[in-house]
Amino acid sequence: MIPRITSAAATLLLLVALTACAGPSTPGPSASPPATGPDPQASVEPAATPEPTAAATELTCDSMISPGTVDALTDAGWTAQPKDFVIGDIAMTEGLLCFWADYDVASDHGQLYGWSAMSAADAADAQISLLASGWTREDSEEGIYITEDPQYSMGTDDAGYGMTYLFGDGWVKFADTKQGLILIEWAG
Template sequence: MTRRHTPLALATGSAMILMLLAGCSAPEPAETAPPEAVPSSPVATPEATASEPALPDPTCENIIREASLEELQSQGWEYQQGPFMIGEMQIDAGVSCTWTNAAEPGGNILQFGWAPLTAAETTDAERTLESQGWIREEGDGGVYLTEDPSFALNIDADGYGVTYFFGDGYAQVADVKQGLVVIERR
């Protein structure tokens, strides 16, 4: 098979060969410092980076998933908001929510809570709960501390009662461990 080259292709190819040959015959440049690296994409600087918006203060309506909030409210559940407590330690920036449905017999109660914690507060809280007989479990991204099931008022299908989850910079609490999935990780 014979290839036919157009005059443009021949001219372009010839120009390319000439450029390559010219590069070969050029004298060697004197040693100089290498040029500074130029980023291939823009690099964000502190001035150019938009700051993340601050999260709103935690409330009973924004610490749980929106679908869960809507489901509870549609079924007549109401909440009472209070301070986030770990034993006797109150975390002022946190919130604890007790949900009840007066129309349901038996007085079912759900509890969800969230609070920001420093590393020192987390260490103190974990030690306090463990000294009171709470059961520690390491988990993905944090630590679970669950009340002794023999003293729990309610337990989930896996046998867990009130459970705290300590993540990086925050804590969550629910009346049963399975309830923690309803809480948003902020």
């Protein structure tokens, strides 16, 4: 049995349906003014940027590499010890070399990450020194890679690279593998 709708209920439903479809008889207040084109007189000021904190601008073993890498290394029980960053006879006084390892266990297993500001003259001297010691050079869009001969490497990455320097414009990065360089986020 199909239920029947009374004529009063049908009229009410029709009235509700028609009013729902019809717009308001008078325009209501606009939520926002109508859009206009760009004002040729307006100037665009850059957004204010927060001042960096001292901790954010200081080169440390934790700030040099990505936060995810720091978390993974510390979760594994590793800590970092800063070392002198030297290439040949050139001391990287504006940089830092960090050796991450589990110092509670006697082992040679660890990871090296380094970054330093570097003059063009020091970069050229360092590259000459490394190449004279049998390292190889690769030019790329990122900069100049200088990597050790893999036959003398204590460990290599998936592409066969061992310890590698990346020389950029005014800086150098170092890691125990070429792939490890991507973990160094410090930009100076």
